[in-house]
Amino acid sequence: MTENGVPADAAGGDVLVRVQGLKKYFPVQSTSAFRRSHEQVHAVDGVDLEVFRGETLGLVGETGCGKSTLARCIARLLDLSEGHVDFDGRDITNLSARQMRPLRREMQIIFQDPYGSLNPRRRVGSIIGDPFALHGVADGAERKRRVQEVMELVGLKPEHFNRFPAEFSGGQRQRIGVARALALRPKLIICDEPVSALDVSIQAQIINLLADLQSEFNLTYIFIAHDLSVVRHVSDRVAVMYLGKIVELAPVEDVYQVPRHPYSNALLSAVPMPDPNQKVDSHQIILSGDVPSPINPPSGCRFHPRCPKAQAKCSVDDPALIPVLGDPPGHVTACHFPVETGEVMESRPGVIAGEGAPAA
Amino acid sequence: MALLEVSDLHVSFPTPDGVVQAVRGLSFAVESGKTLGIVGESGSGKSVATQTIMGLTRGARVSGQAMFEGKDLLAMDQKALRSVRGDEVGMIFQDPLSSLHPYYRVGWQIVEMIRNNHKDISKAKAKQRAVELLGLVGIPQPDRRVDDFPHQFSGGMRQRAMIAMAMSLNPKLLIADEPTTALDVTVQAQVLQVMRRLQEEFGTAIILITHDLGVVAEVADDVVVMYAGSAMEKADRFEIFGASHHPYTEGLLQSLPAYGGVRERLHPIPGQPPSLINLPGGCPFHPRCPYVMDRCRVEEPPLFEVGGNPTHTSACWLTLDLVERTALRAKVVGEQLPTPSRP
Numbered sequence: 001m002t003e004n005g006v007p008a009d010a011a012g013g014d015v016l017v018r019v020q021g022l023k024k025y026f027p028v029q030s031t032s033a034f035r036r037s038h039e040q041v042h043a044v045d046g047v048d049l050e051v052f053r054g055e056t057l058g059l060v061g062e063t064g065c066g067k068s069t070l071a072r073c074i075a076r077l078l079d080l081s082e083g084h085v086d087f088d089g090r091d092i093t094n095l096s097a098r099q100m101r102p103l104r105r106e107m108q109i110i111f112q113d114p115y116g117s118l119n120p121r122r123r124v125g126s127i128i129g130d131p132f133a134l135h136g137v138a139d140g141a142e143r144k145r146r147v148q149e150v151m152e153l154v155g156l157k158p159e160h161f162n163r164f165p166a167e168f169s170g171g172q173r174q175r176i177g178v179a180r181a182l183a184l185r186p187k188l189i190i191c192d193e194p195v196s197a198l199d200v201s202i203q204a205q206i207i208n209l210l211a212d213l214q215s216e217f218n219l220t221y222i223f224i225a226h227d228l229s230v231v232r233h234v235s236d237r238v239a240v241m242y243l244g245k246i247v248e249l250a251p252v253e254d255v256y257q258v259p260r261h262p263y264s265n266a267l268l269s270a271v272p273m274p275d276p277n278q279k280v281d282s283h284q285i286i287l288s289g290d291v292p293s294p295i296n297p298p299s300g301c302r303f304h305p306r307c308p309k310a311q312a313k314c315s316v317d318d319p320a321l322i323p324v325l326g327d328p329p330g331h332v333t334a335c336h337f338p339v340e341t342g343e344v345m346e347s348r349p350g351v352i353a354g355e356g357a358p359a360a
Numbered sequence: 361m362a363l364l365e366v367s368d369l370h371v372s373f374p375t376p377d378g379v380v381q382a383v384r385g386l387s388f389a390v391e392s393g394k395t396l397g398i399v400g401e402s403g404s405g406k407s408v409a410t411q412t413i414m415g416l417t418r419g420a421r422v423s424g425q426a427m428f429e430g431k432d433l434l435a436m437d438q439k440a441l442r443s444v445r446g447d448e449v450g451m452i453f454q455d456p457l458s459s460l461h462p463y464y465r466v467g468w469q470i471v472e473m474i475r476n477n478h479k480d481i482s483k484a485k486a487k488q489r490a491v492e493l494l495g496l497v498g499i500p501q502p503d504r505r506v507d508d509f510p511h512q513f514s515g516g517m518r519q520r521a522m523i524a525m526a527m528s529l530n531p532k533l534l535i536a537d538e539p540t541t542a543l544d545v546t547v548q549a550q551v552l553q554v555m556r557r558l559q560e561e562f563g564t565a566i567i568l569i570t571h572d573l574g575v576v577a578e579v580a581d582d583v584v585v586m587y588a589g590s591a592m593e594k595a596d597r598f599e600i601f602g603a604s605h606h607p608y609t610e611g612l613l614q615s616l617p618a619y620g621g622v623r624e625r626l627h628p629i630p631g632q633p634p635s636l637i638n639l640p641g642g643c644p645f646h647p648r649c650p651y652v653m654d655r656c657r658v659e660e661p662p663l664f665e666v667g668g669n670p671t672h673t674s675a676c677w678l679t680l681d682l683v684e685r686t687a688l689r690a691k692v693v694g695e696q697l698p699t700p701s702r703p
Contacts, residue, residue, distance in 0.1 A: 062544040063515070169632050170402075199401035199571060204615035204628035211625070226544060229574075233617030233626070270549040272574030274616055276597040286553055287546050289500070290514045 015086075016188060016220050017051040017074055022083035024069050028295060042294045043069040045244035047083075048321070053187070056214070056221040058235030058252065060228060060267070062291055066244040067224050071190045074222065075107050076100055088187065105135055108181035112193035114173035118165040124151075124176055125161035131183040147183070154179045154209060171202035175209070182213060190222045195230060207234060228271050232256055237330075240264045243294055243302040246321060250331035258341050260324055260333040263303045265345050285345050301336065308345055309337045362389035363565045364413075364533055369424035369434075371405070371412045378637040382408040382420075384589040392532065393563040397580025397597070399570060399612070403633055405589040406569045410535050414449065415441045428533070447477045450526030454538035456518035460510040467491070467506030470525050477529055493524040497554045516547035520554060527558055537569045552579055573616060577601055582671075585609050588634055588644035591663065595672035603682055605666045605674040607649045610689065643676070650692050651678055 025040040044066040051057050059067040072078045074085055076092055084093045092103060108131075111117040118127055128147045132138045138146050148158035154175045165173055174194065181189050191210065195203040207230065213219060225231050231238060231252075238255045240248040240263065248261040259265045266285040287306050292298055298305050304314035313336055323329055324338040339345055371383040383405040390396045398406045411417050413426045413433055426433040428448070433441065445451070453459045461469060470490040474481060481489075487506070494502035497520040510518055519539060526534055536555065540548040556579065559566060568580055576583055576597065583600045585593045585608065593606040604610055611629035631648040634640055640647050646656040655677050663673035667682040679685055 062546060171632070199633075200573070200612060200615045201401065201629035202632075204617075204626035205630075207617070208626055208628065228545065229617045267546060270545040272545075272548075272552075272572065272578040274573040274577045274601060274613065276577045276601050284549055284553075286549050290516060290547075 014053040015050045016053045016088060017049075017222075018084075018086040019047055019049040019070075019074060020084045020086075022047045022049075022070065022073055022085065023081045024066075024073050024078060025081045039295050042244050042297055044073065045294075045297065047244075047246055049239065049246065049249070051188070051220060051222060053220055054214075054218050055236040056223050056234050058231040058238040059222060059224045059241060060226065060231050060238060061241035062226070062267075064291060064294065065241040066294075067241050068192055070241070071109075071192060071222055071224055075109060075190055076103075077109075102135075105131075105184045106186050107188040107190065108184070108186045109190045109192060110174075110177050110181045110194045112196055114170050114177055114197060115165075117177055118173060120165055123162050123164060124156075124168070127165070127176065128179045128183060131180060135184060137184065150179045150183050153213070154182065155205075169202075170198055171205060174198060174202075174206050178206070178209065178213070182217075185217060186219070188220045188222070190224070192224045193226065194223075196225065196227065203230070210234065228268060240267065243291065243297050245302060245334065247303065247335070248331075248333045249321065250327070250333075254327070254331045258327075260327065260331070260338040261303075261335045262307050262309050262337075262339055262345060265339050266308075301334070309339070311337065363392045363429065364567075365389045365425075365427045366409075366413060367425045367427075369409060369412065369426065370422065371408055371417060372421045373417075373419065374421070375637075380636045381639065382589055382636060383412065386424075386586070386589070386591055388584050388591065388594065390533065390565045390567055392565050393559065394581045395559065395566040395568055395579055397568045397570065397576040397583045398586060399573060399576050399583060400586035401571060401633060403588075403636065404586040405636075406586050407537050409586075410537065410567060410569060414445055414451065414535070443477065446473060446531070447529050448531050449533045449535060450529070450531040452519070452522050452526050452534065452536040452539045454541050456515060456522050456542065457510065459522060460518060462510055465507050465509055466513065466521050467494075467508075470494075470506075470521075470528055473525050474528050489528065490524075493528055494521065496527075496558070497521070497524045498550065499524075514547075516543055516550055519543060519547075519551050523551070523554060523558070527562075527564070530562055531564065533565045533567070535567045535569070538571070539568070540575060541570070541572070548575070555579070573601075573612060585612070588639060589636060590644070591673075591675065592645065593672075593674045593676075594663065595666070595669075595674075599666075599669070599672045603667075603672075605672070605678070605680070605682065605685055606676050607651050607678070608645050609674075611648070651688070653677060 022044055023046055024044040025042055028039040028041060047070055061067050069078065073080050080093055084091060087103065125147050128150060129143050132143045132146060148161060151158050156172065156175050156179065195206050198206060214221060223231065223234055235252045237250065238252050239246045240261065242263050248255060248259065248264045255264060256268065259268055266287050269285045289306050292305060300315040300317055301319055304310040317336065319334045319336050321332045321334040323331055324333045324335065325340060367387045369383055369386045373380045373382060386409050388396065400406045408417060412420060412422055422434060424434065467487060467490045470493060471483065471486040474486040474489060491502045491506050494506055499505050499517055499520060513521060540551050543551060555566065558564060570576060580597050582596050584591050587608050592608045593604060600609060614627040615629060617626060629648050634644055642658045642660055643656045646652045661675045661677045663675050664680050666672045666674050666680050
């Protein structure tokens with residue numbers, strides 16, 4: 001995390017990950033044995049993205065918008081349907097599993113569920129030692145020493161080496177997950193909802209830990225979370241996703257203070273503030289309906305059926321992700337009718353929550 | 361008089377490892393038309409307390425009183441309690457998928473709820489009422505969707521169907537246990553709006569259990585902060601967020617990433633919540649408290665009135681004058697800040 005929120009070389013210098021035209025479609029299981037289904041879930045549908053070395057890129061959006069799929073495609077845990085991923089200057093799109101293996105040392109993932117992501121029958125020392133074993137980095141006493149070193153780094157007691165995951169609390173388990181990801185000093189860590197399952201007081205401990213580690217080892221984070229205040233706290237830049245596309249991408253304070261896309265505005269206004277003096281109804285834009293199905297995404301701009309500002313053009317033309325309303329080049333928005341600074345956006349008149357288009 | 365008045369509620373569960381003291385001497389009251397927020401972290405006893413009141417904790421040792429319109433819910437037999445549940449008190453749970461039966465149509469489940477308590481209502485009438493209710497909570501085309509199965513609803517719609525079911529008999533009290541935790545923020549805003557509207561229309565009292573301080577700040581009139589089975593602080597929401605007294609409340613608020621503020625290190629509460637089998641002596645929060653004094657380790661503080669305000673109480677031995685308390689806080693926090701502590 002850099003001081004002013006924008007990496008010094010954001011202008012195009014040190015790119016660690018470059019994603020171009022990334023698409024990921026999942027086939028839908030056919031309900032009939034005799035008919036081949038040609039339907040596909042458009043989980044990620046054309047994403048261009050650059051992640052700079054040493055920054056934290058926040059990915060936000062509702063359930064099912066494709067943020068985890070995108071991250072998994074970047075880590076090549078999923079094969080891409082279309083597009084390219086460059087990591088550290090090298091095209092990794094079509095590398096085989098064997099070719100990917102040395103690269104796995106450089107990119108790691110921390111998962112959401114600290115209960116499901118640790119094998120309950122293995123001791124913590126051996127879980128954290130896995131990366132060393134798999135990559136043939138260290139053996140025997142040397143491995144143990146390095147595991148204990150990394151345990152200490154994340155705030156676990158090294159003498160708990162021989163304990164089982166069940167003997168740790170949720171926050172400590174998440175520290176185990178962090179230790180495992182950090183073991184081989186990767187360049188990129190993908191944090192997939194790392195604090196969502198934790199209580200607030202513990203959540204703050206993990207967020208501080210991630211920040212400390214980043215400044216110590218110059219890590220790059222892709223940080224996925226649905227808690228927007230957490231994302232604001234940790235990120236340098238934020239990408240807002242909706243139905244498989246990035247609708248807005250900008251330095252964090254730009255997204256939170258002058259959000260341009262109507263969806264970003266609605267999303268941010270829905271966050272309940274821990275401040276009872278905020279008048280609820282005055283600032284909230286309540287979106288009508290639900291997120292449409294990603295099997296048949298709406299034509300044109302995907303947000304148009306729910307957008308309070310939608311006009312005829314929106315259902316035909318898919319807007320490009322470009323700077324709008326005189327924003328600096330780092331702040332891009334995909335919208336034909338972006339929200340002006342100071343503009344008050346209304347919930348669509350006469351529509352109460354849930355009315356309007358039926359859910360798909 | 362309050363609609364529901366719980367006093368000195370104790371709930372414990374005998375387990376092979378020892379007795380889990382889930383709730384220890386909890387008292388609170390809810391008035392008609394008001395919302396009481398109960399906040400606390402996992403294991404603070406907030407759900408167990410309300411489930412016990414509704415007779416849903418089997419195998420628990422319970423003592424205390426829960427007076428609902430002059431009747432003690434804890435002393436009722438199962439049959440009498442059954443007529444209270446649903447008819448007078450509705451409940452909404454966290455996970456809307458597992459609280460609806462996947463095999464029955466949504467409308468049927470609402471009809472069953474109505475006919476179970478009012479056998480004289482005809483099936484057709486009950487179904488008509490179900491359609492009406494689904495429309496009320498904002499389900500589009502309720503006359504058609506009433507025949508859908510739960511899996512045909514989205515998460516937000518399921519939770520709204522649960523609210524419709526809980527509201528079907530116009531209960532006087534609605535207990536919502538983490539109603540929006542499983543939902544996205546945009547859907548959460550929709551669901552909270554529905555609950556607010558229903559409250560305005562029918563004057564229902566709501567107990568909202570949550571760990572999300574933002575939700576509490578938005579909808580609760582009064583707030584109870586729970587830790588290790590007892591109330592740490594009780595006040596209206598403006599006092600809790602503006603002039604809290606208890607160090608635990610303060611710790612919770614400080615752990616939140618400042619919304620709109622400058623990005624700085626968060627101030628987590630150090631350590632872990634205590635085991636409910638082996639509670640620390642004295643105040644349960646003392647091992648994690650930055651203000652800890654000798655007295656805290658031996659004697660558990662009762663709820664004291666803060667700043668001469670009878671509606672604001674805090675279970676803490678610290679000075680009760682809010683001005684002095686603020687000065688003390690500034691001193692302790694000032695000492696804490698310069699040293700970023702990594703455990």
